Amino acid sequence: MDTDYERVKSAIMYIEESASMQPTLEDVAAHVGLSRYHFQRVFRRWAGVSPKRFLQHLTASRAKALLRDSQPILDTAFAVGLSGPGRLHDLIVATDAVTPGEYKAHGEGITIRYGIHETPFGSCLIGVTDRGICALRFFDGPDSRDAIAELAQEWGLACIVRDDEGTRRLVESIFERAGASIEPLPLLLRGTNFQIRVWEGLLRVPESCLVSYGGLAERLGVPSATRAVAGAVGANPIAFVIPCHRVLRSTGALGGYRWGPDRKLVMLKREVAVGAEQ
Numbered sequence: 001m002d003t004d005y006e007r008v009k010s011a012i013m014y015i016e017e018s019a020s021m022q023p024t025l026e027d028v029a030a031h032v033g034l035s036r037y038h039f040q041r042v043f044r045r046w047a048g049v050s051p052k053r054f055l056q057h058l059t060a061s062r063a064k065a066l067l068r069d070s071q072p073i074l075d076t077a078f079a080v081g082l083s084g085p086g087r088l089h090d091l092i093v094a095t096d097a098v099t100p101g102e103y104k105a106h107g108e109g110i111t112i113r114y115g116i117h118e119t120p121f122g123s124c125l126i127g128v129t130d131r132g133i134c135a136l137r138f139f140d141g142p143d144s145r146d147a148i149a150e151l152a153q154e155w156g157l158a159c160i161v162r163d164d165e166g167t168r169r170l171v172e173s174i175f176e177r178a179g180a181s182i183e184p185l186p187l188l189l190r191g192t193n194f195q196i197r198v199w200e201g202l203l204r205v206p207e208s209c210l211v212s213y214g215g216l217a218e219r220l221g222v223p224s225a226t227r228a229v230a231g232a233v234g235a236n237p238i239a240f241v242i243p244c245h246r247v248l249r250s251t252g253a254l255g256g257y258r259w260g261p262d263r264k265l266v267m268l269k270r271e272v273a274v275g276a277e278q
Helices: 003-015 025-032 036-047 051-068 073-079 085-091 099-106 145-154 164-174 193-202 213-219 227-234 261-277
Strands: 093-097 111-119 121-127 132-139 159-162 185-189
Touching: 003 025, 003 036, 003 051, 025 036, 025 051, 036 051, 093 193, 111 132, 111 145, 111 164, 121 145, 121 164, 132 145, 145 159, 185 193, 193 213, 193 227, 213 227
Parallel strands: 093 185, 111 159, 132 185
Antiparallel strands: 111 121, 121 132
């Protein structure tokens, strides 16, 4: 009988050979003769990451190599098995989450560098740790004190330092068009397990596509938890990058937005306009 090591080795080779087809967890598990649940546990134990994350890293690496060779963004997306440039942009956003212990510690031992910058959607505050972006929020008017105070409250024991210059290029790369930045964009998420699950689900909503709160709940496998999903969407700490602006009410109405419905409408119109040009 094959050992777990041999199964994982076979799975890795299969994923690499069929990466352009974007094989599902079920596909790879069937290839090595295991149930999807057993295979997921075995692969994570031996490889250190989930099969999905391994495929994401592999696809991102191939996409970045093609982009470095000046391949068009749309051609690159299709070459690596993705549905379009918006999906490519979402792929190179990698999420990490604070541990339960770190969550309870309210950021103790973490340094957050933050900057205030102008964007196509108004002023924003971005917060960055060594592990990734932990906050991106918009605010109106010239006074950023409320935005800074909210960041300090959410990460109560973190060391928070202003660094406009050090965060400028990151903000510029975020608001460039999808796929323009070929470096992975790491995010550090602080929330409940359910909230993080919803935020990661939002990253799978393609650019210029829309989903209802109920539709998102169904995608996440919790169709009866529409209100809880809506609450998690509203608590999204990293605006625009985690695209909570792509969620509408079931009636098709725009719905609320933490940083203002007018800003949400402008974001959606911009995505549709850019998508029509690609």
